[in-house]
Amino acid sequence: MHGRGLNIILGVYVALIFTFVFAPIFFSLVFSFNSQRFPTIPLGEFSTEWYAKILSDPDIWQAVRNSVIVSTTTAILATTLGFCTAYTDFRYNFRFKGPYLALILLPPTIPLIIMALAMLAWLSRLGLSGQLWSIIMAHSVLTAPFAMAIIRLRLHQMDPDLEAAAWNLGGTEWQAMRHVIVPFCMPAIISSLCLTAAVSFDEFAVAWFVSGLNKTVPIVILEIVQGNIDPQVNAIGTFVFLTSISLVVAAQVIFISRQIKSHS
Amino acid sequence: MSTKHKIDLYALTWRLPIILWQLIFFVGPVVFMIAISFFVVKNYRMTEAFEFVNWQRMLTRGYFWDSYWYTLFIASLSAAIAMMLAFPAAWALAFRASENLRRWAVFLLIIPFFTSYLVRTFSWYVILAESGVLNAMLGYVGLGPFKMLNTHFGTVVGYLTLTLPLAVILQTVTMANIDKTLVEAARNLGCKPLSTIWRVVLPLSKTGFVVTALFCFILAFGDFVAPFYLGGSQEPTLPILILDTTKSGQQWPRAAVVAIMMMLTLFAVAFTAIMLAYRKPKGAR
Numbered sequence: 001m002h003g004r005g006l007n008i009i010l011g012v013y014v015a016l017i018f019t020f021v022f023a024p025i026f027f028s029l030v031f032s033f034n035s036q037r038f039p040t041i042p043l044g045e046f047s048t049e050w051y052a053k054i055l056s057d058p059d060i061w062q063a064v065r066n067s068v069i070v071s072t073t074t075a076i077l078a079t080t081l082g083f084c085t086a087y088t089d090f091r092y093n094f095r096f097k098g099p100y101l102a103l104i105l106l107p108p109t110i111p112l113i114i115m116a117l118a119m120l121a122w123l124s125r126l127g128l129s130g131q132l133w134s135i136i137m138a139h140s141v142l143t144a145p146f147a148m149a150i151i152r153l154r155l156h157q158m159d160p161d162l163e164a165a166a167w168n169l170g171g172t173e174w175q176a177m178r179h180v181i182v183p184f185c186m187p188a189i190i191s192s193l194c195l196t197a198a199v200s201f202d203e204f205a206v207a208w209f210v211s212g213l214n215k216t217v218p219i220v221i222l223e224i225v226q227g228n229i230d231p232q233v234n235a236i237g238t239f240v241f242l243t244s245i246s247l248v249v250a251a252q253v254i255f256i257s258r259q260i261k262s263h264s
Numbered sequence: 265m266s267t268k269h270k271i272d273l274y275a276l277t278w279r280l281p282i283i284l285w286q287l288i289f290f291v292g293p294v295v296f297m298i299a300i301s302f303f304v305v306k307n308y309r310m311t312e313a314f315e316f317v318n319w320q321r322m323l324t325r326g327y328f329w330d331s332y333w334y335t336l337f338i339a340s341l342s343a344a345i346a347m348m349l350a351f352p353a354a355w356a357l358a359f360r361a362s363e364n365l366r367r368w369a370v371f372l373l374i375i376p377f378f379t380s381y382l383v384r385t386f387s388w389y390v391i392l393a394e395s396g397v398l399n400a401m402l403g404y405v406g407l408g409p410f411k412m413l414n415t416h417f418g419t420v421v422g423y424l425t426l427t428l429p430l431a432v433i434l435q436t437v438t439m440a441n442i443d444k445t446l447v448e449a450a451r452n453l454g455c456k457p458l459s460t461i462w463r464v465v466l467p468l469s470k471t472g473f474v475v476t477a478l479f480c481f482i483l484a485f486g487d488f489v490a491p492f493y494l495g496g497s498q499e500p501t502l503p504i505l506i507l508d509t510t511k512s513g514q515q516w517p518r519a520a521v522v523a524i525m526m527m528l529t530l531f532a533v534a535f536t537a538i539m540l541a542y543r544k545p546k547g548a549r
Contacts, residue, residue: 014357021425024383084277088275091278109534118294141285221386
């Protein structure tokens with residue numbers, strides 16, 4: 001049961017699991033260049049028809065603009081909120097700290113469809129629904145915990161004496177924040193901007209409920225998919241994947257490379 | 265640092281933003297959703313009230329409970345399948361792979377988590393279709409075609425797209441953190457490999473595994489995309505029920521009832537799971 005034989009079997013098994021995980025991404029990419037209306041194998045001819053179609057569609061360009069605005073603003077808001085909370089958790093102990101942390105960390109444990117309904121009802125009540133910033137508000141709540149987690153992880157690597165040393169050298173708390181804490185957290189802040197932007201860029205349930213007529217890219221995909229099989233989705237999908245994969249990879253590379261540096 | 269009685273402006277600057285933000289945009293919505301479950305809809309308009317009519321309507325209907333038990337069943341089933349499928353891979357990555365390889369594997373598995381679930385689901389739709397990729401492949405070896413879309417199988421494949429990468433990551437991290445000397449000790453004392461997994465590895469990873477299963481369950485329980493597009497929504501799950509009730513009927517109060525029932529169920533499941541995870545094994549001091 002031990003030795004090479006087992007290793008080979010396990011290796012094949014791990015490869016199968018990865019195949020399952022990456023098959024949809026792979027086929028989406030392949031089919032986006034495939035001429036068939038209903039894609040299957042053997043493949044049809046190579047074609048950029050679907051790309052031409054989406055690139056000439058003004059609705060899709062509008063959706064891309066909306067998505068860029070939403071995900072960028074969300075990333076900045078969520079990272080700011082996450083930074084404040086992570087620093088508070090790092091620096092202070094106070095009564096009700098448990099509930100305080102629960103307040104920021106709970107939202108991702110609630111199914112998105114429930115958050116979508118709750119946000120829709122609440123924002124309509126406040127007269128804030130049906131706008132692009134309705135999505136931004138909702139997304140910042142959903143993504144702030146990720147920002148908080150990443151930045152908290154970074155602060156965990158910081159020697160608390162570093163801040164105290166800055167005070168002892170005559171710096172105010174604000175100066176210590178500006179010259180010690182923020183620079184130290186910079187890789188985490190950039191990672192967090194990338195990751196929260198990626199999450200916001202792909203989120204469709206809440207966005208679909210609260211956005212009214214302002215469509216983001218995932219909402220456009222949702223609407224196309226509801227209609228019928230349309231390989232345009234694969235072409236849009238390729239762009240979406242490229243965007244989010246670059247954001248995620250950038251986030252990881254920035255965060256991990258710094259970690260390795262600070263360990264050596 | 266300032267004294268006890270003076271207001272510490274610096275501390276408040278960092279502490280207050282999230283409190284205010286989450287009160288307005290997180291606690292507010294959730295509390296309001298509970299409130300509207302008691303509102304009434306008259307002439308397609310929601311009016312404030314405190315009546316139990318929505319609760320009564322939903323909880324006495326057969327279709328609600330059918331949907332409830334189906335959702336609970338299919339989400340638990342797919343969480344169990346994700347856990348079992350992930351285990352051999354996670355075990356291999358934790359015990360057989362080099363640290364470098366393991367880091368790469370986790371790195372790769374994080375990627376799908378942040379990429380469009382919708383596009384991946386659509387891709388599965390094309391792969392699993394009657395004349396799709398999988399059936400075409402099976403056709404070459406003389407099998408099929410099988411009906412995979414609009415079945416429970418389709419739903420579970422969709423759920424696994426969501427949960428399997430997470431299950432592998434969390435299981436791998438859990439097992440990689442086990443003290444390896446304990447595993448070696450068991451082996452040296454003559455414990456068979458499978459028996460080592462059962463009596464040493466699994467008990468040591470209990471907390472991590474229960475939390476992993478819980479996450480898989482939560483993700484599947486709340487997802488409407490897989491049962492809708494791949495399962496054909498012939499048996500609507502609770503999220504689909506919320507979607508239909510909100511989008512088509514303007515019946516927000518009834519949708520809120522379904523949402524609250526879902527949340528209560530999740531709390532109950534999470535509470536049970538966490539109790540299980542932290543319960544000390546028999547005989548432990």
